Amino acid sequence: MDHVGVVVDDLEAATEFFVELGLVVQGRASLEGGSIDRVVGLDGVRSEIVMMETPDGDGRLELTKFRSPRNQDGDRHAPANTPGIRHVSFVVEGIDAMVAGLRARGAELVGELVRYQDIYRLCYVRGPERIIVELAERI
Secondary structure: OOOEEEEOOOHHHHHHHHHHOOOEEEEEEEEEOHHHHHHHOOOOOEEEEEEEEOOOOOOEEEEEEEEEOOOOOOOOOOOOOOOOOOEEEEEOOOHHHHHHHHHHOOOEEOOOOEEEOOOEEEEEEEOHHHOEEEEEEEO
């Protein structure tokens, strides 16, 4: 897999959130024109992207802000069992400090931080744009 794309309204807040998780900004770009319109199947696309990479270099995340056309305002409060891509998962070290840092930036726990068998400590955090991120710390 090359990357996962997430559409956001507040590109800067989403970028800061994922930087707090340890991702590194690889680059930023503005995209528009006929070829972009044809790829995404929309007319008049004007967008900005931020491409981010995990610290180990094995994963990438593309954050996209569409300036036009206007979006249809999907259900940002959809629960974790709604069909479709619902969360992105990251293995972290120091999950307690990570959760505290994210909560200080306005993120909220979806449920609880739990111990899963003797493998992980896990939790879901809802960040900007109501994006759900799973955090997993190996035990």
